[in-house]
Amino acid sequence: MEQATPRPGAGPAGTGVLAASMRVFDLSLGRMLWSRRTIFTALVAGLPVVVALVLRTLLAFEVPVMQGGVTGPVVFGLMFWGFVVRFAIPVLAVFYGTALIADEVEDRTITYLFTRPIPRASVVLGKYLAYLVCATSVLLPAVVLTWLLLAPIDGALAASFPDLVVDLVIVVVGFVAYGALFAAVGTIFDRPLLFGLLFVFGWENLALALPGQLRRASVAHYLQGLVPHAMPADTPLDVLQRAMTGAPGVLECALGLGLVTVAGLLIAARVVSNREYVLEH
Amino acid sequence: MTPVISAAHVSKWYGQVIGLNDVSVTVQPGITGLLGPNGAGKSTFMKLVTGQLQPDKGSLRIFGEPVWRNPGIYHRIGFCPEQDAFYERMTGREWVTALARLGGMDERRARDAAAEAIARVDLEEVADRRIGGYSKGMRQRIKLAQAIVHDPELLILDEPLSGMDPLGRRRAIRMIREWGRQGRSILVSSHILHEIESMTANVLLISSGRILAEGDVHRIRDLIDEHPHTVYIRAADPRGLGREFLAHPGVISLRFEPNALVVETAAPDAFYERLTELAASGACGPIEELTSPDDNLQAVFKYLVRS
């Protein structure tokens, strides 16, 4: 049989991993942005804004809510570390990252993507990029809004602006690293969410609390090294830990996060490329 | 001629359950029906052919190329899966366009190709409505549209008529036959015999993970010599015909019906030869109708599965 001539405008030009990833990205972004998942993301991201609004309102009515010389930038720092870095970023990354392929498998729509002339790795990469855009576009404005509401309380916007820029970079970097990690988890495990939650709320908490080098096996350790604010010291153990281990340098953080990202994406791409997906009926 | 699909000793297991068992088959250009009861292995075969699954044993090639981990082959394949699964919030046009883009087309070309494919499945009127609001028949047709949007050489259609109303089925069958006439090769699966029969005489019969028979349904039928062949003859003088065939070699039984004779024979070729002679001589009067109730897929399939 004669080989068919491809349609004009079609063809192998579109089959490179990056080009194909961008097409998957185009397809996935709209679906991700206008999904119920975004409502959940907005709810999570909106909480610090609500808290900041409540604080501002109470302060406007001269209710003494901030005790012991706590200033607005300090509260923002607390929120950023305690809520954004240790909660919102990993939870949203678990939520999106583990679902990159699992959602398509669960909805049985993966067939349409896997029977197109694109490498399977590009499906992972394209959807990962869509997740990054989607998650950051919801959380970044929330962080900025929270900062705008809190930083002026006993502080100056201009003074804490450089810290805000670093914070925003941390949000993006956090999503990049956690997202890649959970993309890999999502492709390997049948119950990825459980493993993701165990990692974030089990392993990372444990690793950060234990002495020694175990903390290097957590993403939070490297993000912690980038946070410009003073860390909340709620227990003497925390203070002791920090004094003993010290915060990692920026280079170490960048290397650690980069390694997690590259390894996560490579593993995810490899697993998806080799795995057979038997869809349930 | 390179076969469209060639499978050599292909086996596929799902854990302890065997999905396909040592299947060797070649599919030539044209329309081929893949026919078998539920759980026969049709979908497994389709998934292997479309590279969604990898054979545990044996090799499977499309147009002479391996299909597993060979995304380039999908330029030449269009697949309409069985499952009723869509991106429900997208419109039909958006969906087909996006999938055309994944096929490597640029934006403008993808839009044109999507419009063309949607027109071919008669969905222009609802193309800009969300797929979530489509009827079952429309959903089946939009699935067909995404399969043909990149003008593939081989169309693989897994139960494409399921859920369609009779009118929709007729329209879809006409469409598939038309595509076949345009030179596309089509592998279409179904467990409904008359559906396949109305599309093609070229079939692959599958049951319990094995290919039972392949080729022209009538020829398959002829090959089953030991299976009696039933012929219904409506004639002016059925009793005269009965007398003629009473001593004919191969005739197993004769049965009279009002103005008709039903013959069961183990040698259909010899029988038809004699019948032609009788009709030509006019010895038993005019023959008004001649049908073979079991020269159809149903009978062949029943027989093969039973044996």
Place this chain on the structure above:
Amino acid sequence: MSLVHDQSYRRYTGARRPIGRAWIVILRTTLGALFARRPLIGLLLLSWVPFLVRTVQIYVVESYPQAVEVLAVSPRTFRDFIDFQGLFAFFVTIYAGSGLIAGDRRVNALQIYLSKPLLRTEYIAGKLGALMVCLALVTLVPAVMLLIMQVLMAGNLALHRAAPGLLPAVLLASMLRIVVPAMVMVALSSLSTSSRYVAVMYAGLLFVSEALYGVVARATGSTRVAWLSLPRNLDVVTDAIFRLPSQHDAPVVLSALVLIAFVVASIVVLERRVRGVEVVA
């Protein structure tokens, strides 16, 4: 008697369960499906490790009186034990509970269930009961077993005489930690067709409220805002049940009201969502 038996359709003439008992069928089949999952069995077995540790503690105290100084067994021992079991309860709730109704909704099984002589309340009771049984196996049962072990090893009822409310407190606190999470999870499970989304919603609810409490507590320098966190409310009420001083300054009544509000909200959600046919406006 005729030699030819009647081959026609015969109606079922045996006994039927009276209306109102069908929940047992739902409970039994759901439990059967849950216990067929090996990871759940593993999780349930793992949750008994603290019981073994505490049993060893009791044994040591009863065998070596000098150990009382360090390992004294008191009502707080049981309260802490129940608190620690919360970790396993969390994972069991997510693993066993997230798909309870979501799975049925996904495959449109609800309309089949509810087309039988089965009340909606029975269906919910069956599902809720299954999750409560699983949770009881990691909270109530080991807690009661621990009480029994203490009596057996001590050979007397001295502890119970000294703290007469201990047994009811253990029962009540365990039930609290079964009923509230089970109600919330079953309600969340009715909100989605994806068990993963449900799991994320539940984890989000717990951790968002906890993170929110952490930030506000640090900003205000007070634990009076413990009512913001679902786990802290359980802690506050549990402390009250055991008549122990609470680690939080939040009013017990307020915490109890928040928990009741969660239960009521869950009932409202279940009433709205568990229907044979979903009417989309």
